[in-house]
Amino acid sequence: MKPGGRVVDGSAQGCPGARRSHRIGSQRVGGSLAEDPGHQEDGEGAGDRAAVTTQRLVSASRATYHASVAPPPPSGSGDRAAEGPSTAATVAALAGELAALPKAELHCHLDGALRPETAVALAADAGMPLDLAGARARMVAPAHCASQADLLRYFDLPIALLQTRPALGRAARELVEAFADERVTYAEIRWAPRLHMERELGMGAVIEAVAAGVADARAGLGSRTPVIGLIVTALRSHPPGANVLLAREAAAFGEPVVGFDLAGPEADWPTPPHAAAFHAAAEGGLSLTAHAGEVPGPDRIREVLDLGVERIAHGVTAAEDLALVELIRDRGVTLDQCPTSNVQAGIVPGIAAHPLARLHRAGVSVTCSTDDRVVSDTTLSAELARTAVALGLTRAELAAIALNAFRRAFAAEAHRDRLGEDAETAWASWVASSALLS
Numbered sequence: 001m002k003p004g005g006r007v008v009d010g011s012a013q014g015c016p017g018a019r020r021s022h023r024i025g026s027q028r029v030g031g032s033l034a035e036d037p038g039h040q041e042d043g044e045g046a047g048d049r050a051a052v053t054t055q056r057l058v059s060a061s062r063a064t065y066h067a068s069v070a071p072p073p074p075s076g077s078g079d080r081a082a083e084g085p086s087t088a089a090t091v092a093a094l095a096g097e098l099a100a101l102p103k104a105e106l107h108c109h110l111d112g113a114l115r116p117e118t119a120v121a122l123a124a125d126a127g128m129p130l131d132l133a134g135a136r137a138r139m140v141a142p143a144h145c146a147s148q149a150d151l152l153r154y155f156d157l158p159i160a161l162l163q164t165r166p167a168l169g170r171a172a173r174e175l176v177e178a179f180a181d182e183r184v185t186y187a188e189i190r191w192a193p194r195l196h197m198e199r200e201l202g203m204g205a206v207i208e209a210v211a212a213g214v215a216d217a218r219a220g221l222g223s224r225t226p227v228i229g230l231i232v233t234a235l236r237s238h239p240p241g242a243n244v245l246l247a248r249e250a251a252a253f254g255e256p257v258v259g260f261d262l263a264g265p266e267a268d269w270p271t272p273p274h275a276a277a278f279h280a281a282a283e284g285g286l287s288l289t290a291h292a293g294e295v296p297g298p299d300r301i302r303e304v305l306d307l308g309v310e311r312i313a314h315g316v317t318a319a320e321d322l323a324l325v326e327l328i329r330d331r332g333v334t335l336d337q338c339p340t341s342n343v344q345a346g347i348v349p350g351i352a353a354h355p356l357a358r359l360h361r362a363g364v365s366v367t368c369s370t371d372d373r374v375v376s377d378t379t380l381s382a383e384l385a386r387t388a389v390a391l392g393l394t395r396a397e398l399a400a401i402a403l404n405a406f407r408r409a410f411a412a413e414a415h416r417d418r419l420g421e422d423a424e425t426a427w428a429s430w431v432a433s434s435a436l437l438s
Contacts, residue, residue, distance in 0.1 A: 087389060094436050095385035101430055102185040102423040104405035105369050105380050107313050107336040109233075110168075110191035110210065111158040112372025113175045114139070122161040122170075141344050141375050148294045148345040149265050154375045163199045165209040172213025173220075178373065180217075180224045182381050186409055186419050189214075190231035190261050194238055194246060203249045207232065211256055227415050229258035231289065234277055236262060236269030243277035251284020258410040261313065262304070263291040271303035278307040287410040289336070293317040294345050298324045311336055311408060316347045318364075319355035329364045334408040338371030339387045340378050350390070357391040360401060367405040388437060395437045399427040 116135040123130035138157045145151040162168050172189065179187045193206040201209070210230060218225040232250035234243035243262075250257050260281035262274055271290070278288055290304035293315040301318050305327065315335035318324050328335065339354045348354050360366045368387055370378050378386075388398045406420035 090436065091382070091385045091389050094388065095379075095381045097430065097434060097436065098384050099182045099379075099381040101402075101426050102183055102419070103380050103384070103402060104186040104367075104409055104419070104423070105179065105184050106188050106311070106367050106405050106409060107338055107369035107371055108175070108187060108189060109155075109372050110171055110175060110189050111155050111162060111195075112375040113178070113370075114158040114162065114171050114374060115174055116140070116374065118170060118174060119157060119161055122167050125167075126161065128161075139374055140377050143344065145344050145346060147267075148347070149267070151341075151345045151375070152265065155372075158374075159195050160198075162196055163201070165201065165205065165212075168196060168206065168209035169213035169216060172210045173217040175373075176214055176217035176226065176228060177221065178379075179226045179228075180221050182379055184226050184380055185423070186227045186229075186406060186411060186415065188229045188231050188259065188410060190233050190259075190263075192233040192235050192263065193249075194235065194242065203246055204253065207250065207253050207257065211253075214256060227411060227419065228256055229410050230256050231259035231261050231410070232257055232286075233261040233263050234274060236264035236266070236271070236274070238264075240273045240276060243274050244280050247277040247281040247286070248284065251281055251286050257286065259287040259289055261289050261291065262307075263313070266292065266295045266300045271300060271307065275307060278309075282308065287311075289313055289410075293335075294342065294347050296347070301328075305331070305333065309333065310410075314338065314342060314347075316342050316355060319359060325359065325362065325364060329362070332365065334365040334367060334404070335359065336367045336369055336408075338369050338376070338383070339390075340376045340383060341371035344376060351387060352390045354387070354391065356387060356401075357393055357397070360397065365404060365408060366401060367408060368401055369405075393437065395431045395434055398437065399431050403427060 116132055116139055119135040119139060120130050120132055123135075135157070139154055141151055141154040158171075162171055175189060176187075189210070191210065193203050196206045197203065207230070214228045214230070232246065234246050247260055250260055260278065262271065262278075271292070278290075282288060288307060288309045289311040290307060290309050291313040292300040292304045293312065294317075296317060298317055298321040301312060301315055301324060304312055311334040312318075312328075313336050315328070316337065318328055318335065337354070337356050339348075339351045339356060342348050342354060343350055356366055356368065368380075368384055370376060370380055370383050373379060384398065384402060387393070393401070403420065403423055406416055406423055409416050411419075
């Protein structure tokens with residue numbers, strides 16, 4: 001980080017790029033390994049909710065394993081529009097309970113979380129006519145977009161408005177406040193600095209502005225401030241050389257930058273040209289993640305695996321390829337999935353068709369996040385609730401997936417251990433006492 005720009009309070013501290021070994025599929029809940037009940041494919045009755053350990057999953061036959069990840073028939077029943085009154089009430093009640101539990105969010109974009117009310121204020125500052133209805137129309141995407149590229153259009157207005165230090169700082173501060181309001185105790189904010197250089201800012205200044213916004217949030221929130229890590233995102237459509245410079249800038253910045261990412265339209269822009277940027281980020285000590293699996297086919301997922309990523313943002317289409325699923329599982333790579341956003345992008349027809357639960361039950365490390373809180377009109381509590389109800393997750397499964405986000409965070413080990421232990425205790429109590437789910 002540049003002199004005078006160090007931000008540590010309320011942010012991820014320690015060596016950001018340390019490699020970590022993780023358990024796959026065995027999640028600790030309340031101090032003991034929580035094994036997911038009731039997902040055997042060998043003929044046991046639904047009432048016998050026997051635990052299935054990771055070792056048993058790994059040693060299962062390929063035929064059984066393939067059945068566990070095969071996609072279900074297309075269905076739109078997971079969409080909010082298709083929820084009946086009873087389902088909607090269950091989702092709302094569950095979201096209310098989850099809002100009180102400590103949570104971690106690993107996949108959340110700064111520009112996709114800009115509040116419409118803030119957009120109106122920033123537009124006024126810039127002399128741009130914009131009312132609240134107009135902001136919502138341009139920032140909140142419909143339940144179903146024509147494609148990933150169509151969904152990305154809803155980022156145009158936020159990016160246009162986030163071109164100054166005050167605007168970026170305000171957006172970061174308000175996002176941290178939103179995390180705190182629903183008891184997200186750890187979060188990683190990602191954004192593409194090179195999209196915010198249309199006016200006077202350089203790459204380093206853009207990163208500084210967001211880090212300063214995180215620090216400002218801590219000043220107001222005090223002990224309620226979540227631990228925050230920043231992930232700097234490169235764009236597939238940007239020149240590979242420019243992304244190398246971005247990776248070096250991000251690595252040199254230091255805390256709270258913890259990771260490096262690649263995003264943008266997958267269909268038209270392959271991954272390999274950006275390998276040098278990932279090499280530079282890794283050399284600088286950053287943890288690696290990349291977007292892939294939001295368009296049909298597994299090719300882009302295989303490409304980002306070749307970059308040495310620890311986590312993949314989305315990875316939805318991995319479920320189409322048994323060998324790829326096994327590779328992801330065996331390497332211990334985590335899929336940070338965002339069901340509502342994936343429905344919007346058209347990669348699944350509804351949340352009920354999303355592979356998150358099937359991948360989890362097959363031993364793949366998965367997490368659940370919002371992706372874009374405003375563009376997808378969701379919160380982490382709502383996303384977890386909606387996903388759990390649509391996919392038929394048990395309380396133990398939902399707790400395991402939620403706690404896995406702490407375990408797979410790019411934060412320093414001390415943060416992961418402290419926050420994870422607190423979360424385990426709270427989630428174990430909820431699993432034992434809630435009347436919702438099974």
